[in-house]
Amino acid sequence: MAILSIIIPAYNEEQFIEELLQRVIAVDLHSLFYEKEIIVIDDGSTDHTAKKIRAFQQKHKSAIHFFFHSVNKGKGTAIRTGIAKATGNIILIQDADLEYDPQEYLRILAPFSDPAVSVVYGTRYLSVQDVDKKSLVLSRKYKKSYLLAYFAGRILTWTTNFIYGAHITDEATCYKAFRASILKSLPLHCTGFEFCPEVTAKVLKRGYKIVEVPISYDPRTYDEGKKINYKDGFEALWILLKYRFMD
Ligand SMILES: Nc1nc2c(ncn2[C@@H]2O[C@H](COP(=O)(O)OP(=O)(O)O)[C@@H](O)[C@H]2O)c(=O)[nH]1
Ligand SMILES: [Mg+2]
Structure with missing residues (x-):
């Protein structure tokens, strides 16, 4: 059996954390011959998340497996x-909210049966079962609060493709999975939401291809606890540019 390490960074997610953990432990990966290793990091939450x-x-x-930071240090x-603690063959990032569906780990894991595949991203913008994802995402009840994030994500994806010669459709996706040996070998410096652009930049720069699989997405509002904001978008853009020239 191979092991999938699922890393869950959580900060003030008392509303969702139990349901999320329930959904994660309910996923059965045995059909793909994987066991799960679930690693949760409470990042100095000031609400009841840790409890x-x-x-x-x-x-x-x-x-x-539960670890915690005594003060908030960033996603x-x-x-x-979590990466330092992970012992699995594949490492996947899972947010501590309910925007993504853990049942789709099966979809994310499938391409790894090909030994040539190193990195798999779940994309929210490719069609699943003949549904037009783009119009689906934009017609959500959360349309207003999600629109800005949607366009920021499109710009980040376009920038990634332009400066790294990639062909991906969703850079800012949360579902990112890596062969552990590759992720552990990257010199990562990020402290906040720049994990995404930093890791994308560094895998592409090392010549790994990012394979994408369609996933679903149920965006939440700021009232429901969304924390990422427009400043993180600008920072992500800067990080993509910076690591084109640095490591
Ligand atoms: N560890 C940690 N996680 C954070 C922090 N801020 C946000 N997160 C987590 O990052 C995830 C994504 O946050 P969210 O606001 O939904 O942004 P998005 O999903 O990237 O649009 C959630 O699981 C949050 O709990 C932080 O300061 N520290
Ligand atoms: Mg989220």
Whole structure:
């Protein structure tokens, strides 16, 4: 059996963390001959996130590995803590909200059966079962709050393709999966939301191809706890440019 390490950075997610962990442990990967290793990092949450994770861990006896930062250090730092602890063959990032569907790990993992595949991203903009994803995403009830993030994501994707010669459709996706040996070999410096552009830049610069598979997406609003904002978009753009010339 191979192991999928699922890294979950959580910051003030008391509303969603239990349901999310429930959905993650419910995923059965045995048809693909994988076991799960679930690594949750509470990043100095000031609400009841840590308490809820601990209660869940006790209830489900060692089903999850729990680490915490005593103060908030940012999503990137939390992910890097998770990468250092991961022992699996493949590492996948899972946000601590309900925007993505853990049942789709099966879809993300499938391409790795080809030994030549190193990196797989879930894309929110390729069609699943004949549904036009682009119009679906834009017609959501969350349209207003999501529109800005949507266009920021399109610009980041276009920039990635332009400066790294890639052909991807969704750079800012949360579902990013890597062969562990590759992810662990990258010199990552990110502390916040720049994890995404930094890792994208560094895998492409090393010549790895990013394979994409269609996934679903159920965006949340700022009222529901969304934390990323327009400043993170500008920073992401800067990071893509910077790592074209640095490492
Ligand atoms: N560890 C950590 N995670 C964070 C921080 N801020 C946000 N997150 C997590 O990052 C994930 C994504 O946040 P979200 O606001 O939904 O942004 P988006 O999904 O990238 O649009 C969630 O799981 C958050 O809990 C932080 O300061 N530290
Ligand atoms: Mg999210």
